[in-house]
Amino acid sequence: xxxxxxxxxxxxxxxxxxxxxxxxxxxxxxxxxxxxxxxxxxxxxxxxxxxxxxxxxxxxxxxxxxxxxxxxxxxxxxxxxxxxxxxxxxxxxxxxxxxxxxxxxxxxxxxxxxxxxxxxxxxxxxxxxxxxxxxxxxxxxxxxxxxxxxxxxxxxxxxxxxxxxxxxxxxxxxxxxxxxxxxxxxxxxxxxxxxxxxxxxxxxxxxxxxxxxxxxxxxxxxxxxxxxxxxxxxxxxxxxxxxxxxxxxxxxxxxxxxxxxxxxxxxxxxxxxxxxxxxxxxxxxxxxxxxxxxxxxxxxxxxxxxxxxxxxxxxxxxxxxxxxxxxxxxxxxxxxxxxxxxxxxxxxxxxxxxxxxxxxxxxxxxxxxxxxxxxxxxxxxxxxxxxxxxxxxxxxxxxxxxxxxxxxxxxxxxxxxxxxxxxxxxxxxxxxxxxxxxxxxxxxxxxxxxxxxxxxxxxxxxxxxxxxxxxxxxxxxxxxxxxxxxxxxxxxxxxxxx
Numbered sequence: 068x069x070x071x072x073x074x075x076x077x078x079x080x081x082x083x084x085x086x087x088x089x090x091x092x093x094x095x096x097x098x099x100x101x102x103x104x105x106x107x108x109x110x111x112x113x114x115x116x117x118x119x120x121x122x123x124x125x126x127x128x129x130x131x132x133x134x135x136x137x138x139x140x141x142x143x144x145x146x147x148x149x150x151x152x153x154x155x156x157x158x159x160x161x162x163x164x165x166x167x168x169x170x171x172x173x174x175x176x177x178x179x180x181x182x183x184x185x186x187x188x189x190x191x192x193x194x195x196x197x198x199x200x201x202x203x204x205x206x207x208x209x210x211x212x213x214x215x216x217x218x219x220x221x222x223x224x225x226x227x228x229x230x231x232x233x234x235x236x237x238x239x240x241x242x243x244x245x246x247x248x249x250x251x252x253x254x255x256x257x258x259x260x261x262x263x264x265x266x267x268x269x270x271x272x273x274x275x276x277x278x279x280x281x282x283x284x285x286x287x288x289x290x291x292x293x294x295x296x297x298x299x300x301x302x303x304x305x306x307x308x309x310x311x312x313x314x315x316x317x318x319x320x321x322x323x324x325x326x327x328x329x330x331x332x333x334x335x336x337x338x339x340x341x342x343x344x345x346x347x348x349x350x351x352x353x354x355x356x357x358x359x360x361x362x363x364x365x366x367x368x369x370x371x372x373x374x375x376x377x378x379x380x381x382x383x384x385x386x387x388x389x390x391x392x393x394x395x396x397x398x399x400x401x402x403x404x405x406x407x408x409x410x411x412x413x414x415x416x417x418x419x420x421x422x423x424x425x426x427x428x429x430x431x432x433x434x435x436x437x438x439x440x441x442x443x444x445x446x447x448x449x450x451x452x453x454x455x456x457x458x459x460x461x462x463x464x465x466x467x468x469x470x471x472x473x474x475x476x477x478x479x480x481x482x483x484x485x486x487x488x489x490x491x492x493x494x495x496x497x498x499x500x501x502x503x504x505x506x507x508x509x510x511x512x513x514x515x516x517x518x519x520x521x522x523x524x525x526x527x528x529x530x531x532x533x534x535x536x537x538x539x540x541x542x543x544x545x546x547x548x549x550x551x552x553x554x555x556x557x558x559x560x561x562x563x564x565x
Contacts (some may be wrong), residue, residue, distance in 0.1 A: 087356065098375050101476050150367035153364065159269055162347070170560070199230075205223055222421070249393055283328065311326065380555075405446055410436070416430075492537050499523065500527060501525050
């Protein structure tokens with residue numbers, strides 16, 4: 068009989084080991100290269116001839132038929148904002164990683180999920196030591212046959228200290244542990260995405276502050292120029308060389324520019340408050356983080372895009388989806404293992420005493436407990452549900468890849484369009500200054516009325532502001548490219564537990 072039981076357990080063990088499969092997640096199919104062309108023509112565009120001081124081209128055109136280069140590993144481990152060569156920006160982002168209350172919260176949540184009591188943890192999880200069977204004192208009244216029956220009264224006291232350990236023979240606990248640790252890693256990827264979003268937002272606010280400063284300086288220069296022009300028009304009006312209308316028009320333009328200064332200052336104060344909140348400080352409108360000598364930087368050399376398949380390893384969003392697929396695979400393994408027997412090693416040492424006059428009886432137990440539920444409705448329902456959930460996770464994995472590819476392509480297209488627009492705007496600014504100088508010269512010589520000067524001046528004011536805004540947007544688009552490409556540097560931030 069014992070031999071049959073041993074053979075039956077051995078056969079069950081072999082069959083159970085075959086049910087547990089290693090979890091290997093295959094990434095979804097990705098195209099071989101990005102599609103960032105906005106021109107209907109398939110021929111490469113001619114090289115741009117940017118004027119001196121113009122915006123650099125975001126990247127050279129790709130040769131037709133040239134294979135895509137894989138992303139450089141070093142660019143994914145190193146922080147992208149180092150390309151702007153601004154130590155103050157690096158210090159601000161590192162301060163955010165160290166002091167941000169949001170990161171403190173989500174970073175601790177990773178380790179909280181790792182210590183979930185419902186997830187098997189280490190060798191000690193299936194071990195129980197203590198009074199596992201009830202200890203107590205009871206009074207017994209019994210009728211003892213044969214006839215005539217005899218009534219027996221006695222008291223009995225029992226106490227046992229036991230040990231119980233579940234043997235994970237079929238990998239049920241291991242599958243549950245893998246699923247639990249997988250969920251904690253999912254929280255890490257969510258935190259990494261938050262870390263990368265914070266770095267992106269800090270860089271964007273940083274450039275917004277620099278733009279607000281540059282816009283204020285530009286507005287003050289325009290005010291000084293218009294005051295000088297107003298004095299000229301007033302002098303010509305006093306000499307009856309120009310009508311009163313020209314004086315009123317110039318005064319209106321000057322008041323319009325002066326009214327914009329407090330609005331620009333208010334926007335700068337709000338941006339500084341937002342930046343300090345991002346860094347984990349108490350919000351304050353004082354402009355004391357971005358160094359005063361900083362200006363909007365030039366666009367750094369473009370990053371290497373690599374192939375869309377690189378996004379599976381480089382972006383936290385794709386790493387999250389891979390973990391979500393693996394989580395269901397682990398739960399499927401746990402469900403399969405739960406249909407097999409549960410084996411526990413048990414042992415106990417105790418004592419029992421019957422009545423006051425009887426001696427103490429010592430007892431000890433060593434053995435194996437076998438529990439096997441041949442059918443469980445809850446587990447059967449889970450068995451039918453998990454494949455459907457796995458299919459949905461694969462669909463979400465593919466959808467996440469399509470979204471990630473679209474983010475890269477959209478960011479690159481925006482950057483290329485922004486660079487082209489900035490070059491055109493800077494050329495228009497140069498032309499607008501020449502136009503204003505010529506209109507003013509003709510006005511001073513009395514060969515033209517003031518309407519020509521006013522039109523040229525208004526046009527130049529708008530062009531200079533649009534050029535400044537386009538430069539800031541171009542930098543933000545480059546930051547968007549960096550964020551869409553992701554990186555592995557953010558994992559180190561999540562490992563810094565307080």
